Amino acid sequence: MIERVIATWENQPYTAVDKRYITVRHRVKVAFYPDVGADIRHEIRCEERNTGDWSLAEKWEFRSHGCDKLKTELGEGLP
16 A cells, blocks of 8 residues: 655634634545555544544545545534
């Protein structure tokens, strides 16, 4: 397996006065599996959402039969 981080960014997506300080960090990783396919993972990290480690928000799985998208509960409600 070959993994690469291809993008990173952070934002403060909330506009409510009590949440403006919350920062969400994002990264996009690509994992290539020889003779199988590839995965693209959107991971987030946000102390206020109890995700001190990088956690999966969305995942796309590319295989010979097509592409499947998985969105996790953590990814719900993200702008």
